[in-house]
Amino acid sequence: MANNIFYRSFYAMGTRFEMVIPQEAxxxxxxxxxxxxxxxRWWEERLSRFRDDSDISRINREAADHPVTVxxxxxxxxxxxxxxxxxxxxxFDPAILPLQEYWQQEGTQEVKEVEGTPPHGRWAEVVLDxxxxxxxxxxxxxxxxxxxxxxxxxxxxxxxxxxxxxxxNALLSFGGSSILALGRHPHGPHWPVGIPDIFDPSxxxxxxxxxxxxxxxSGVSAQRQPRGKELYLHVLNPLTGKPVKGxxxxxxxxxxxxxxxxxxTVFLAADKENYNTLLxxxxxxxxxxxxxxxxxxxxxxxxxxxx
Amino acid sequence: xxxxxxxxxxxxxWLRGYASGENxxxxxxxxxxxxxIGSRGHLLYLHLLTIPEAEVVAVCDIxxxxxxxxxxxxxxxxxxxxxxxxxxxxMKDLDAVVVxxxxxxxxxxxxxxxxxxxxxxxxxxxxxxxxxxxKMVNTALETGLLLQIGHQRMFHPGYLRAFELxxxxxxxxxxxxxxxxxxxxxxxxxxxxxxxxxxxxxxMYPDMEHFINWRLYRAYSRGLMTELASHQMQVANYILxxxxxxxxxxxxxxYWNKRGREVYDNVNLVYAYPDGTQVIYDSMTSxxxxxxxxxxxxxxxxxxxxxxxxxxxxxxxxxxxxQLINNIEHGIFDNIPLGGASWVPDxxxxxxxxxxxxxxxxxxxxxxxxxxxxxxxxxxxxxxxLLAQGYYATIAVLLGWEAMVSxxxxxxxxxxxxxxx
Numbered sequence: 069m070a071n072n073i074f075y076r077s078f079y080a081m082g083t084r085f086e087m088v089i090p091q092e093a094x095x096x097x098x099x100x101x102x103x104x105x106x107x108x109r110w111w112e113e114r115l116s117r118f119r120d121d122s123d124i125s126r127i128n129r130e131a132a133d134h135p136v137t138v139x140x141x142x143x144x145x146x147x148x149x150x151x152x153x154x155x156x157x158x159x160f161d162p163a164i165l166p167l168q169e170y171w172q173q174e175g176t177q178e179v180k181e182v183e184g185t186p187p188h189g190r191w192a193e194v195v196l197d198x199x200x201x202x203x204x205x206x207x208x209x210x211x212x213x214x215x216x217x218x219x220x221x222x223x224x225x226x227x228x229x230x231x232x233x234x235x236x237n238a239l240l241s242f243g244g245s246s247i248l249a250l251g252r253h254p255h256g257p258h259w260p261v262g263i264p265d266i267f268d269p270s271x272x273x274x275x276x277x278x279x280x281x282x283x284x285x286s287g288v289s290a291q292r293q294p295r296g297k298e299l300y301l302h303v304l305n306p307l308t309g310k311p312v313k314g315x316x317x318x319x320x321x322x323x324x325x326x327x328x329x330x331x332x333t334v335f336l337a338a339d340k341e342n343y344n345t346l347l348x349x350x351x352x353x354x355x356x357x358x359x360x361x362x363x364x365x366x367x368x369x370x371x372x373x374x375x
Numbered sequence: 376x377x378x379x380x381x382x383x384x385x386x387x388x389w390l391r392g393y394a395s396g397e398n399x400x401x402x403x404x405x406x407x408x409x410x411x412i413g414s415r416g417h418l419l420y421l422h423l424l425t426i427p428e429a430e431v432v433a434v435c436d437i438x439x440x441x442x443x444x445x446x447x448x449x450x451x452x453x454x455x456x457x458x459x460x461x462x463x464x465x466m467k468d469l470d471a472v473v474v475x476x477x478x479x480x481x482x483x484x485x486x487x488x489x490x491x492x493x494x495x496x497x498x499x500x501x502x503x504x505x506x507x508x509x510k511m512v513n514t515a516l517e518t519g520l521l522l523q524i525g526h527q528r529m530f531h532p533g534y535l536r537a538f539e540l541x542x543x544x545x546x547x548x549x550x551x552x553x554x555x556x557x558x559x560x561x562x563x564x565x566x567x568x569x570x571x572x573x574x575x576x577x578x579m580y581p582d583m584e585h586f587i588n589w590r591l592y593r594a595y596s597r598g599l600m601t602e603l604a605s606h607q608m609q610v611a612n613y614i615l616x617x618x619x620x621x622x623x624x625x626x627x628x629x630y631w632n633k634r635g636r637e638v639y640d641n642v643n644l645v646y647a648y649p650d651g652t653q654v655i656y657d658s659m660t661s662x663x664x665x666x667x668x669x670x671x672x673x674x675x676x677x678x679x680x681x682x683x684x685x686x687x688x689x690x691x692x693x694x695x696x697x698q699l700i701n702n703i704e705h706g707i708f709d710n711i712p713l714g715g716a717s718w719v720p721d722x723x724x725x726x727x728x729x730x731x732x733x734x735x736x737x738x739x740x741x742x743x744x745x746x747x748x749x750x751x752x753x754x755x756x757x758x759x760x761l762l763a764q765g766y767y768a769t770i771a772v773l774l775g776w777e778a779m780v781s782x783x784x785x786x787x788x789x790x791x792x793x794x795x796x
Contacts, residue, residue: 073700075692086696090703241696244715256708264712275710285714319714 072254076101080108081116081219083243087226090237090254100233104226111222114142115214117165127203128165128211131194135202143201145221145326146194152330153191155349157342159334161189161306165211168304171311189306216286219246220329223282227325245285248325249278263319263358265365273365274319274356282325286332287317305337312337315360322353331355347372405752408433408469408493410459410484411476412445415498419473420445422745429749433469435462437574438586440567457574459484463491470494471521471752473745478602479595482507485522489514494521496748499609500601501769505791508769512762516795521757523748524765526609527740530747533683533732534610534740537671540731541614545685546673549614552654553670554607556599559663561631561640563588591636598638599658600772603667608775609768610669610680611646611654618767619646619654619774620787626779630661644775656775683736684728763796 074089074097085108089097114123123138130136138146152160166187193206219242227248230238237251239259249259258279262272266287276283288303288311303312320331327350335355338346347353347370355370405428409420412434423429434445435456446455456462463469471494474484482502488495495515501508501524515522528534541549566587571580579594580586589595590602612618624644631640641659648654671678678685692700695713702709751758770791778785 073703075696075700077690077692077696084690084693086692088692088696088699088703239696239699241693241713244693244695244713247714253708254703255706260708260710261714262710262712263714266715269712269715272710272712276714283714287715317715 074101076104078105078108080105080112081222081242083219083245084241086241088239089235091235096233100229100235103229107225107229108222111218111225114139115218115221117213124212124214127205131203132205132208132210135195135197135200135204137200137202140201143196143198143203145217146196146203147198148326149217150191150194150196152327156330156334156338156346158189158191158307159305159337159342159346160216160330161191162212162214162216163190163194163210164304164306165213166190166209167306167309168213169211170309171304186309188309191306216333217326217329220282220284220324220326223248223325227282246325246329247278247283249281249283252279263317263356266315266317266360267363273358274367276319276321278321281321281323282328283319283321284325284328284332285317285319286336288312288314288336303333303336307337317358319356319358320353321355322350327353343370403753404428404430405749406430406432406468406470407749407752408435408462408466408472409445409453410435410462410472410474410488411480411498412436412441413438413475416473416475417441417444418741419475419496419498419745420448422742423473423749424448425742426746426749428753429745433462433466435459439574460487463487463493471496471748473748474498475525477589477595478597479503479589482511485511486514489518489520489522492518492520494752496523496525496745498525499765499768500597500605500772501765503595503597503601503773505770505773508766508773509791512766512793512796515762519757521748521751522762523744523751523758524762524768525741525744526606526761526765526768527744528606528610528680529613529740529761529764530743531736531738531740532734532743533736534680536732537678537680537683537685538614540685541671541673541678544675546671546676546678549671549673550652551672552611552614552652553672554604554611554654554656554668555665556603556607556658556667557663557665558660560660561636562590562660563634591638593637596638597773597776599640599642599660600776601769603658604642604656604775605768605772607656607667607669608646608654608771609764611656612767612771613764614671615648615650615652615654617648617650618787618792619771620649621647622771622774622778622785622787624775624778625782639779642775642779644778646771646775678731679728680731682728683731685731686728759796763793766793766796 072092074091074093077084077086087104113119116122117124119125123142127136149162170186190210193210195204195206223240223246226240230250240248247261253259258277261276261278261283263274265271265273305312318332318335320328320335322328322331331350331353351372353372357368359366407423407429409416409431412420420431423431431449431453433456434449434453436442437457442455472488474481474495474497476484478500481497485495485497501511564587566583569583571577571583571586575586585592590598622644626639626642628636628640643657646654667681669680676685676687695711699711774785
């Protein structure tokens with residue numbers, strides 16, 4: 069690797085974290101990289117559903133029986149989730165674990181769609197107690213999936229660390245789906261990041277010019293089933309309890325990585341008529357919607373007013 | 376032939392002449408006698424039938440059904456024998472023999488064959504007692520004849536590529552090897568009706584059960600150690616470039632404890648090497664979930680040789696990021712394909728690894744090792760380094776057995792260290 073680029077990567081939160089700092093490697097950057105990795109792991113340990121002792125696992129296991137005290141920073145994140153839940157009129161709903169389980173259970177999607185009554189998002193069942201930093205569920209069968217915000221939270225904290233350490237230019241990526249761009253590319257005015265065509269990844273269908281900005285991409289893809297049927301499981305609409313259909317993806321740009329992640333999920337499920345209302349509530353955001361029809365990308369862009 | 380192994384051949388002495396395709400007497404065939412044509416011997420015979428430079432002209436087995444099967448396969452080209460000594464006496468023009476008899480008979484047969492002037496391929500492990508293995512090596516050295524032990528991984532393209540990558544520092548200095556072989560079966564073969572005294576020495580085999588299931592009894596076998604562990608200890612020794620110097624272990628019969636089994640159904644050992652590296656070995660027969668593997672670990676990466684996969688401690692950048700780094704390096708400001716949905720939500724971390732070897736592999740090395748043997752028979756190659764590999768693999772498993780039986784730490788005795796190879 070060139071000696072004017074510092075690169076670090078590790079696996080966390082179900083994907084690969086990568087960091088490019090256009091500076092010569094130094095012991096200072098080594099120390100910084102260690103701090104970054106510890107920060108990401110700290111959040112993974114607290115948010116992961118796949119660790120029995122994480123705050124989220126404890127909440128999911130016990131909060132219907134008794135209030136669960138969680139870490140102060142985790143509590144602050146849940147309060148933010150609550151704020152976004154209301155701002156998006158329920159389209160952002162981290163309490164979708166029951167829906168995910170419902171659709172993953174035995175039975176064909178077709179039959180379930182016609183006859184089934186899937187649960188809806190259950191964030192309304194989540195009670196936050198700011199004084200004691202406690203979380204309670206009003207009913208059994210509620211569960212939180214941090215899949216839609218964990219990487220954004222971690223990136224935001226990493227961004228804070230980099231800025232504290234005086235790093236002005238850097239590009240960070242969580243598997244490409246969550247990207248944070250600080251400052252600019254060493255040979256240009258910003259970081260040029262393309263969104264590859266899902267059917268032809270060598271081609272970019274859209275180009276972002278990121279500068280002190282973050283980008284989150286969420287998508288729906290279908291698993292092809294026998295007899296030409298398609299099974300959609302990735303993104304569920306918390307208001308209807310049903311999978312979002314079609315081949316599409318949303319990329320959301322926002323200075324805050326957490327907010328960008330919330331927006332990419334929300335716009336995937338939102339109805340067209342709500343786009344402008346939603347956008348007006350998130351100043352400084354930019355959204356592109358890509359619909360794949362007959363494997364061709366159709367792109368719609370939205371931009372909110374500057375904050 | 377081993378594709379793309381030219382570079383390897385310069386490092387691995389037994390492949391040197393072999394990979395270059397050199398065959399000094401290409402119009403002559405190696406005349407081979409098979410001794411022991413049960414399940415493994417039958418398989419070796421099938422391979423030999425497809426090697427044009429080999430000609431099986433004699434087959435020998437004390438067990439009549441096996442002998443009859445081999446004679447049918449030979450279509451009149453091989454002469455049958457019940458006693459290997461008689462075969463060696465009568466077939467003066469044999470170039471070589473292939474020995475695939477039960478473990479406890481290897482030493483005598485191999486020594487007899489070498490002393491009769493025959494080159495020998497003998498299945499692993501070499502012997503049931505370390506002293507017998509040493510005698511076999513010494514006889515090969517005294518007679519100046521080829522003795523090749525059946526460690527097919529030394530001919531397997533995937534393993535050879537792994538050895539090369541390890542030597543080149545791909546995973547750094549190897550700091551630990553874990554190897555295991557797990558099965559879920561009692562290892563018993565169905566015992567056919569028959570009177571063992573009609574074909575074998577009743578003092579050696581009291582009944583058909585002992586004759587057929589010899590791997591389960593201490594008089595004939597060291598069980599999992601000699602039948603399975605030897606393959607993996609050979610690989611470990613080769614990678615670490617030494618034999619183990621200290622061994623500790625524990626074994627027991629904790630599941631298959633009925634019907635008179637005498638060898639352990641689970642073995643667990645730690646092998647210490649002079650540079651401070653340890654090999655952790657276990658084999659069991661009551662759970663097959665983990666299967667078999669050799670995991671080679673170093674500060675820069677990991678290899679799983681049976682799966683043929685490797686992992687880096689610091690994996691290379693994702694394609695988009697790599698492009699970005701190259702751009703920065705070359706002063707280029709251009710867009711990179713990077714933003715994409717991770718199609719799977721919050722799932723556990725998975726890095727599925729990178730293949731060690733790119734080519735196709737349709738052989739576990741057995742065919743190639745026999746081709747190598749035939750080649751050596753015809754060219755006069757002796758593969759002494761390979762013999763040392765076979766020897767130390769056998770010594771490692773036998774000392775492992777001793778450590779478990781004695782419940783003591785066993786040290787490699789100086790008298791078992793080869794002085795001439």
